[in-house]
Amino acid sequence: MAKHPDLTLTEAATQLGLALRAHGLMLAMAESCTGGMVAEAITSIPGSSSWFDRCFVTYSNAAKVDMLGVYSQTLEQFGAVSEQTAAEMATGALKNSAAQIAGSITGIAGPDGGSPEKPVGTVCFAWTGNNLPVSTSTQHFDGDRNSIRQQAAIFMMASLIERINTKNT
Numbered sequence: 001m002a003k004h005p006d007l008t009l010t011e012a013a014t015q016l017g018l019a020l021r022a023h024g025l026m027l028a029m030a031e032s033c034t035g036g037m038v039a040e041a042i043t044s045i046p047g048s049s050s051w052f053d054r055c056f057v058t059y060s061n062a063a064k065v066d067m068l069g070v071y072s073q074t075l076e077q078f079g080a081v082s083e084q085t086a087a088e089m090a091t092g093a094l095k096n097s098a099a100q101i102a103g104s105i106t107g108i109a110g111p112d113g114g115s116p117e118k119p120v121g122t123v124c125f126a127w128t129g130n131n132l133p134v135s136t137s138t139q140h141f142d143g144d145r146n147s148i149r150q151q152a153a154i155f156m157m158a159s160l161i162e163r164i165n166t167k168n169t
Contacts, residue, residue, distance in 0.1 A: 009150060012157035013041040013048075019164040020051035020101075025129075027160070028099035029055040030068055030089040032080065032106040033123060037153040053099045058089065068092025081107050081118050083136035086126035094128055101129040101164065103156050109148045123152045127163055135163075 007015075020027055029038050039055035042048050056067050061080055064070040070088040078084040089104035107123030114120035121141045128134040137159070141151040 007154050009041040012154045013045050016157045016161050017045050019161045025101050026053045026099045028053045028093040028097035028102040030093040030104035031057050033109045034105050034149050034153050053097045083124050086124040087134045090126035090128045103127045109145045121148050
């Protein structure tokens with residue numbers, strides 16, 4: 001899947017809204033390292049309340065557990081930045097919303113916090129829907145903190161568009 005550097009946040013949110021509306025779907029998000037950047041881009045689009053239900057900004061591990069039902073064991077075994085945690089975040093966002101499709105983002109935006117196994121720029125994503133199994137991906141983005149966060153938000157929205165347009169949700 002391409003990283004979609006050609007899209008802006010607003011363009012990605014606009015295209016996502018068109019896809020969600022065309023399929024009669026409502027979206028929920030769970031964001032960690034992007035801190036609500038996807039939700040902010042989406043809610044800047046007039047009429048987004050017809051296709052965007054809510055966003056959980058779960059920056060801390062405790063918030064992931066409390067708000068989304070991420071298992072403490074998952075966090076301990078795999079870490080907050082893992083496809084396993086991203087999968088549980090997306091599942092929790094879907095379960096705790098009126099949405100039919102959900103996405104999640106968790107990663108290391110830097111400049112600190114990286115390790116040899118998970119360097120700065122490592123971001124894990126997950127997507128799920130009422131009629132879809134959870135799918136996950138790990139991407140590595142370059143740049144400063146803001147650039148990594150923007151690339152992750154655009155990647156999430158572009159990936160949601162692809163899934164909406166190619167799957168029966």
